[in-house]
Amino acid sequence: MNYKKDEVTNLLNTKCMNVFGCSIDDATEKQAYKTLCYVVKDLLAEKRSKFAKQYKEKEGKQVYYMSMEFLVGTSLRNNLYNLGMESVFKSALKQKKIDINSLYAMEPDAGLGNGGLGRLASCYMDAMTSLGMMGTGFSIRYEFGIFKQKIVDGWQMEFPDNWLEMGDVWLNRREDESFIIKFGGTLKEEWTDGKLKVTHENYQPVMAVPYDMYISGYDTDAVNKLVLWSAKSPNNLDMTAFSRGEYVRSLEENTMAEVISKILYPADDHIEGKRLRIKQQYLLVSASLQSILLKHIKKYKTLDNLPDKVAIHINDTHPALCVPELTRILIDEYGYDWDKAWDIVTRTLTYTNHTVMSEALERWPESLFSAELPRIYQIVLEINRRLVQKLNEVYPGDIAKIEYMSPVAHGEVRMANLCLAACHKVNGVSKLHSDILINSIFKDYYNIEPDKFTNVTNGIAYRRWLCQSNPELASLIKNLIGDKFVHDATALEGLLKYKGDKNVLESLQKIKLVKKQALAKYISHANGINVDPSSIFDVQIKRLHEYKRQLLNVLQILHMYNVIKDNPNADITPRTFVFAAKASAGYMMAKQIIRLISAVADLVDSDAAVRDKIKVVFIEDYKVSLAEIIIPAAEISEQISIAGKEASGTGNMKLMINGAVTLGTLDGANVEICEQVGKDNIFLFGMTAPEVEELWRKGYNPNFFVTPELKRVLDMLTSGILGTRFEDISKSLLTNSFGTADAYMTIADFESYRQAQERVGKEYLNRDKFTDMSLVNIAKAGIFSADRAVKEYADNIWNIKL
Numbered sequence: 001m002n003y004k005k006d007e008v009t010n011l012l013n014t015k016c017m018n019v020f021g022c023s024i025d026d027a028t029e030k031q032a033y034k035t036l037c038y039v040v041k042d043l044l045a046e047k048r049s050k051f052a053k054q055y056k057e058k059e060g061k062q063v064y065y066m067s068m069e070f071l072v073g074t075s076l077r078n079n080l081y082n083l084g085m086e087s088v089f090k091s092a093l094k095q096k097k098i099d100i101n102s103l104y105a106m107e108p109d110a111g112l113g114n115g116g117l118g119r120l121a122s123c124y125m126d127a128m129t130s131l132g133m134m135g136t137g138f139s140i141r142y143e144f145g146i147f148k149q150k151i152v153d154g155w156q157m158e159f160p161d162n163w164l165e166m167g168d169v170w171l172n173r174r175e176d177e178s179f180i181i182k183f184g185g186t187l188k189e190e191w192t193d194g195k196l197k198v199t200h201e202n203y204q205p206v207m208a209v210p211y212d213m214y215i216s217g218y219d220t221d222a223v224n225k226l227v228l229w230s231a232k233s234p235n236n237l238d239m240t241a242f243s244r245g246e247y248v249r250s251l252e253e254n255t256m257a258e259v260i261s262k263i264l265y266p267a268d269d270h271i272e273g274k275r276l277r278i279k280q281q282y283l284l285v286s287a288s289l290q291s292i293l294l295k296h297i298k299k300y301k302t303l304d305n306l307p308d309k310v311a312i313h314i315n316d317t318h319p320a321l322c323v324p325e326l327t328r329i330l331i332d333e334y335g336y337d338w339d340k341a342w343d344i345v346t347r348t349l350t351y352t353n354h355t356v357m358s359e360a361l362e363r364w365p366e367s368l369f370s371a372e373l374p375r376i377y378q379i380v381l382e383i384n385r386r387l388v389q390k391l392n393e394v395y396p397g398d399i400a401k402i403e404y405m406s407p408v409a410h411g412e413v414r415m416a417n418l419c420l421a422a423c424h425k426v427n428g429v430s431k432l433h434s435d436i437l438i439n440s441i442f443k444d445y446y447n448i449e450p451d452k453f454t455n456v457t458n459g460i461a462y463r464r465w466l467c468q469s470n471p472e473l474a475s476l477i478k479n480l481i482g483d484k485f486v487h488d489a490t491a492l493e494g495l496l497k498y499k500g501d502k503n504v505l506e507s508l509q510k511i512k513l514v515k516k517q518a519l520a521k522y523i524s525h526a527n528g529i530n531v532d533p534s535s536i537f538d539v540q541i542k543r544l545h546e547y548k549r550q551l552l553n554v555l556q557i558l559h560m561y562n563v564i565k566d567n568p569n570a571d572i573t574p575r576t577f578v579f580a581a582k583a584s585a586g587y588m589m590a591k592q593i594i595r596l597i598s599a600v601a602d603l604v605d606s607d608a609a610v611r612d613k614i615k616v617v618f619i620e621d622y623k624v625s626l627a628e629i630i631i632p633a634a635e636i637s638e639q640i641s642i643a644g645k646e647a648s649g650t651g652n653m654k655l656m657i658n659g660a661v662t663l664g665t666l667d668g669a670n671v672e673i674c675e676q677v678g679k680d681n682i683f684l685f686g687m688t689a690p691e692v693e694e695l696w697r698k699g700y701n702p703n704f705f706v707t708p709e710l711k712r713v714l715d716m717l718t719s720g721i722l723g724t725r726f727e728d729i730s731k732s733l734l735t736n737s738f739g740t741a742d743a744y745m746t747i748a749d750f751e752s753y754r755q756a757q758e759r760v761g762k763e764y765l766n767r768d769k770f771t772d773m774s775l776v777n778i779a780k781a782g783i784f785s786a787d788r789a790v791k792e793y794a795d796n797i798w799n800i801k802l
């Protein structure tokens with residue numbers, strides 16, 4: 001968009017006058033922030049309207065991306081950058097003595113997600129838009145997003161995240177496009193004209209009200225929408241109850257309805273089989289599908305062509321209710337018979353699996369499911385009956401296999417099986433993960449329909465993670481290879497010709513130092529700790545989960561502590577270990593690990609012999625906007641999950657494109673990072689996924705892997721040297737009464753990790769060599785762009801021509 005400074009000033013003034021009754025010169029900072037957001041939103045609205053019109057004429061196929069999570073982060077800078085208007089706004093505001101950065105800083109993160117899954121959904125919305133695709137995201141307008149984390153005496157405390165106070169500027173409420181969602185109740189079955197008619201009665205109606213958020217893309221005519229549903233009671237106040245004096249009951253009913261969209265469940269990669277959660281899922285699915293179908297029928301007057309015009313994507317099993325709900329709507333509301341409805345359902349829906357962790361594969365008790373969603377339950381039973389009939393033909397008499405594959409068995413409804421039965425395409429999120437799906441957990445489905453399965457390795461919105469978070473690096477790259485990489489990330493490979501170029505390496509080092517200084521400033525402000533920007537910045541930033549093995553990292557730090565204590569002159573390259581991670585509120589072991597990290601930080605810091613060599617920092621409240629500060633400063637990217645458990649990882653990609661070198665296992669997308677950069681430009685350690693399997697098969701006893709160094713470290717957990725005795729952690733690693741100890745093989749991988757860390761310290765000393773590694777990582781990160789990933793979805797999964 002082409003606007004001059006004066007035009008921008010006019011826009012700001014007019015908007016400020018209309019909304020706040022004053023000119024931008026007289027606005028408070030909060031008013032200035034809101035004015036700026038409203039102006040940007042208007043620009044997006046204008047673009048959106050043109051884009052939607054063009055699109056309507058073309059009648060192309062579009063995608064609806066259903067996800068319980070979108071970790072949007074902040075939007076203001078991203079939107080201005082994408083519109084190509086950052087500098088004109090900056091100077092217009094500067095003229096008014098307003099610093100755009102201070103307005104950026106006022107924006108809260110829209111934290112409508114927990115971690116990787118939600119952030120991926122947001123990165124894909126960005127990429128779809130940048131590619132000019134028509135794509136709509138559907139999710140929930142949680143009033144409270146992911147909790148705010150504070151660390152008090154080493155313990156994580158959770159506080160509500162009231163993001164709407166300043167974040168609602170981006171949302172457009174569309175009350176007139178609301179839908180009724182039916183919960184509970186009973187079913188009445190009647191035969192009329194030889195047809196069974198099912199009526200849903202005595203249900204509790206809840207209104208789903210949509211709020212639209214515009215999603216911008218880089219240098220594109222497209223503007224897409226993220227539609228967030230909010231739950232509302234359909235009767236504002238039950239006046240009869242009110243006049244009978246029953247205000248409390250009347251208000252209670254409203255509150256019961258509205259509580260559905262109150263809060264995001266803070267568990268990542270882990271299910272919480274709560275009644276409210278299934279209600280959230282059904283609200284999302286039912287409202288979105290009703291809206292999609294209504295729009296479709298208005299446009300095409302039929303739903304027969306739905307699969308040709310629409311791809312509906314199920315992001316993880318959380319929106320798996322799409323399967324029975326789409327079937328229900330087609331049959332109950334549009335009069336289709338089962339076979340025709342099922343044909344449309346299967347050709348419209350696609351599904352991405354994001355985890356092999358059994359505790360994350362969603363299952364619902366049949367009793368809860370049938371009570372909350374009686375009609376949906378009935379449909380699921382019918383899907384199950386037909387499937388079992390089919391499976392009996394394929395695997396005659398193999399009851400165990402058929403049971404394993406069934407959507408309903410052992411008193412549970414299993415959402416992954418529902419998706420596998422219905423979706424015409426199913427994908428994993430990295431090569432290794434997709435291989436594990438077809439060779440292991442989804443093997444039986446794969447054997448029947450191999451063409452259904454595919455892989456799309458995850459990708460990131462690299463313009464956010466490189467160009468916006470690290471403008472210094474982006475501008476160096478532009479100077480070296482031109483700006484093609486801003487459209488096409490694979491052009492970053494052009495940097496390879498600068499391998500070994502002293503000047504370029506020096507520039508890269510200077511930029512890294514600037515970003516490390518910025519992070520050091522943040523840490524000093526947030527934690528009151530001074531870290532040395534010339535030390536190695538070694539970061540592990542991700543959700544706290546045992547399989548991600550933050551514990552392995554901490555144990556190794558304790559080992560380094562011992563080495564320095566034994567020999568204060570030991571040859572240790574100074575290191576700053578940075579952690580940031582939220583633990584699910586009810587995940588005690590994860591919270592204990594945070595406490596351990598804090599205790600180790602204190603131990604190290606209180607020891608004069610050690611504190612100049614190593615520093616440990618736990619930065620609280622990890623979120624997208626904090627990641628944007630940490631990632632550009634990182635030099636070592638810790639990706640140390642036990643092989644076979646991290647489906648992909650995406651932080652690994654963001655760190656790599658900012659020049660951090662991966663220290664990791666061959667897990668998830670690390671495998672492909674290694675393929676890209678080669679073994680010389682990554683620090684690999686640990687068992688491979690097949691080795692892990694083999695060790696489980698043989699029988700794993702961690703005690704056989706405890707080296708003398710590790711024994712000393714493990715003893716420290718309970719000796720009292722850390723202030724607290726971490727008995728639970730120690731037991732979880734060592735007590736092997738039922739073969740359950742050390743479920744993530746931290747001990748088996750320790751020695752190999754320790755050696756890899758030693759290599760890191762040594763290789764960093766040769767700064768040019770290390771920076772060369774860093775350069776190769778940046779150059780080879782292009783393949784991990786979300787643009788590439790979304791193109792693959794369009795080609796191989798959604799069948800959308802770009």
Ligand code: H53
Nearest residue numbers: 116117269354355646647648649650
């Ligand atoms: O999804 C990311 C992966 C990551 C995986 C994560 C994830 C969640 O954040 C939540 C639930 C779930 O099933 C998976 O753990 O490996 O990179 C995006 O695919």
